[in-house]
Amino acid sequence: MNLNQFDFNLLKVLYALLLTSSTKEAAAKLHISPSAVSHALSRLRASLGDPLFKRENNKQIPTPFALSLKEKLVPLFISLNDDLFTEAIDGSRTFKVVCPPALIDIITPILSEQCELAGCYIECVTYQRRSWRDEVLDGSIDLVFAVGSEQKPVSSLKYETIGESKLLVIYGKNAKLEFNNSTEISLEELVKYKHVYCLPWLQDENELDRQLNRRGMSRNIGFKCPEYSQVIPALNNSSMLAIVPEPWLRNSGLKNTVNIRNLPDDLALGRLFIMYRKSMQPWKKKIVAILKSKAGQYYE
Incomplete structure (x- = not known):
């Protein structure tokens, strides 16, 4: 089988399953029945020669091969969705930021100020040293401040070095x-x-x-x-x-x-960078720009 023979509608099902880890939730996301999702998954398994998911405690756990596909498929679908359907951008007035503890005191005054000026809900999410890429891709996190080196580029994400x-x-x-x-x-x-x-x-x-x-x-x-x-x-x-x-x-x-x-x-240098989605509402982009400018006063 090659791409010309492959049914690309099946990729939508795979994408939904990778995001939800649930046949029922994937069906709801795609507005089809759970049995249709199960049938599509059977066809995917036959076409790709891999089980793709294993059921554990009512969850569809992706195989290593499915996880490798997720690395490529999720950013691709998000980029296409953002480019083709701009009205699909989340319209909620919520802004969530992940920030290392040492930077919290520096950006907190900006966040509280923008909460009122932008008329939105802002939340600082507890920092963990991990990629956060999936959360930024799916929109559950808007902005990540991180220390160290920038991550592997993804077409739908923007990485900017603030300084050292x-x-x-x-x-x-x-x-x-x-x-x-x-x-x-x-x-x-x-x-x-x-x-x-x-x-x-x-x-x-x-x-x-x-x-x-x-x-x-x-x-x-x-x-x-x-x-x-x-x-x-x-x-x-x-x-x-x-x-x-x-x-x-x-x-x-x-x-x-x-x-x-x-x-x-x-031993003395530390680097700071930010990560956010390229497709973002103007008021969110404004907050990102203000926070970047503030952090840039401390990191050169």
Whole structure:
């Protein structure tokens, strides 16, 4: 079989099943009966030579082959839908943004302001270190701020690098710590003292810690906290260190209560980028542009 012989109507069924993982929900999405979905799935299995889905707990779980098709098929359908049927863009007044904890304090004033100016509902979604691509593609998330490298390009998504920022070592002014240099901290000194750790991912997933591990070193975490607002109070009552992004420290009202040391240059940079759908209502694009401009004041 080749493309000329393949019934492309079957791809709509595959697309719906990949999105919903449910025969019933796929049928509702396509306005056909569940039995029609099951029949189409049987034809797909015969044509593609793969079971495509396995039923588990009333869910259609995609096979590895089906997941590989999803990587290509979902962005393609979304791009076609956006290009051919612009009226299909979601008309709800909801804007959902995913943002790393260190950036929350910087963008929160903008979000609350735009909530009133744009007359919309805005929600900050808890950050997790993963791609978020599927959520942006299906419209459940409008904008993602992320650290690290941009992801694999997808035609219907837009990636923009905001810039880079330095990572700094901070500690309380009353901490009894000894360093050889007045401005920079050596790697040996960095791992000598306990650290306050505030990141929404495990230490072995953190790039700086990976770089230290490659050099045969590791940080000793003394206190782990979920909120950046806890970092400086923790430092001011201990002799621990913390590594924080320079933009967060610059924006903090407690920045004058801590001492600062620079990291070695090859460990000191962090990159920020944003991801959103190319097809977006004008009022959402305006919010994205304002947030990008604000973040750009801190990341060069």
